[in-house]
Amino acid sequence: MARRFSAPYQTEPVSSLATWSRNLAIFAVVAVVGSILIVRFGFLEMKPALATFFGALALAVLSILVGLAAFAAIWQNGSRGMGRILLAFLINAILLAYPAYLALQYRKLPPIHDITTDPIDPPRFEALARLRSGEGANSAVYAGLYSAEQQRIAYPDIETVELEVPPQRAYEVTLALVTKRKWLVIDERPPQPPRRIGRIEAVARTPVMGFREDVSIRVTPDGEESRVDIRSSSRYFESDLGSNASRVTKLIEDINSAVDNAKPAAPKKPQAPAKAQAKNVKKGS
Incomplete structure (x- = not known):
């Protein structure tokens, strides 16, 4: 039967898979930022720069898979590391959100440049x-x-x-x-x-x-x-x-x-003064 936090939680070992998931996510962020700087400042040609970027995204996906494996392991043996998994998932979600949006645009828009x-x-x-x-x-x-x-x-x-x-x-x-x-x-x-x-x-x-x-x-x-x-x-x-x-x-x-x-504003036409009403003068008989 699986042990679910049967011992005091602080005495349980930290899941190595959870640590790997977090570290991979952090490294993916570093690689993405590095690839963006490479492209912006022209340190490398376009192809190797993009290879770095897509490699970083692959690391983010790998981090998610390792995190899922870590979650299963923690569920089975009650070890610690859930916080590291959640941190990794948060980092990866932020990292992959914009590429996912671009992938959606790629499917929706015509392939013209x-x-x-x-x-x-x-x-x-x-x-x-x-x-x-x-x-x-x-x-x-x-x-x-x-x-x-x-x-x-x-x-x-x-x-x-x-x-x-x-x-x-x-x-x-x-x-x-x-x-x-x-x-x-x-x-x-x-x-x-x-x-x-x-x-x-x-x-x-x-x-x-x-x-x-x-x-x-x-x-x-x-x-x-x-x-x-x-x-x-x-x-x-x-x-x-x-x-x-x-x-x-x-x-x-x-x-x-x-x-x-x-454009200059059109001049307003002056309003014509209102005509004074003629007074009715009653003539005496």
Whole structure:
């Protein structure tokens, strides 16, 4: 018959499996943080850095399995270590939550990595093209009609931004927003006669891992008004898990808001003074 804490609890030995489960979870955290730093600061190439990251996730899964075995052992022999198991499970849950969310996004979203407001004539990567020539990097050339169709189905609201301001003003507003986001601006060319086309090329980073995603923005005249087209493309991986679409959508919203807020308020029409009512004068008989 199993002994369930029959002796005083403090005198029972600590389960070695529980200790291993906790230690594996802690080591997984260290490995994940290390892999993120490796990617963000470019200490290694992308493949070994990602191998480190996925190896850390594998350690977290192993920690859970060892923790389950430790729980079964404690249930059988009454040894200590439940606190270590719970700590390991908590660490692993936090560690695996975001990758699990990304896996769900991968199943739900189309496998595309290049998002643009103008699939017919997307803004080109010129200064950024040389940065996309490394091993495993995606091409600087637009992904093509298949990507455009997948984008249309998944993100139908991503369209060219039409502004009721001159190209120079649209360019200044857009550049200010890019700078505010702390994207690394690689090239900026304000609208110049005769074509008056402005261009901005910048590098954005994903929030957690810091993967580089390239952004090209084109400002073109439309009579006295202007049009802004945006392209955001992951430098690596076939699927961006929705990050580029989110970036483009948010930038579109901010451009429209910035231009609308800068418009002068329409002057109020002065109200006409109320007409005085004529007094009825009674004539004496």
